[in-house]
Amino acid sequence: MHELSIMESVLNMVRESAKQRNIERVNKLKLVIGKLSMVLPDSLQFCFQVLSQDDMFRGTVLEIESREAKVKCAACQEEFMINEGYCFICLDCGSTEIEIVSGREMYLDYYEGDTN
Numbered sequence: 843m844h845e846l847s848i849m850e851s852v853l854n855m856v857r858e859s860a861k862q863r864n865i866e867r868v869n870k871l872k873l874v875i876g877k878l879s880m881v882l883p884d885s886l887q888f889c890f891q892v893l894s895q896d897d898m899f900r901g902t903v904l905e906i907e908s909r910e911a912k913v914k915c916a917a918c919q920e921e922f923m924i925n926e927g928y929c930f931i932c933l934d935c936g937s938t939e940i941e942i943v944s945g946r947e948m949y950l951d952y953y954e955g956d957t958n
C-alpha cells in the first residue's frame with residue numbers, strides 16, 4: 843500500500859510549511875490525483891484518517907480531486923479522454939502514437955488553517 847507513504851510525505855510537507863507560517867491547525871487540504879497516477883483516492887482517505895491524529899490535523903478535511911486522463915494522438919493531433927481501461931489507440935485514426943497530456947499528476951493543491 844504505497845498510499846500510506848505518499849500520505850505520510852504529504853502530511854510532513856504540510857506540517858513543515860504550516861510551522862513556518864505559524865499555522866497551528868490545518869482545517870483543510872486538497873490533493874489533485876490524476877487517474878493514471880495509480881493512486882487510489884479511497885486508500886488515501888483511509889491513510890489520512892490513520893495518520894492525522896495529532897493536533898495539527900485533528901478534524902482536517904481532506905479533499906481529493908480526481909483528474910481525468912487526457913491523451914493526444916501524435917498522428918492526427920486529436921485529443922481525447924480515457925476512462926476505464928487504458929486504451930492507447932487513437933479513436934479517430936487508429937494510430938498507437940499516443941501521448942499522455944494529463945492524468946499522471948499528483949500534487950498538493952493547497953491547504954488552509956488557523957494561525958495562533
Ligand SMILES: [Zn+2]
Binds near residue numbers: 932
Ligand atoms: Zn489519431
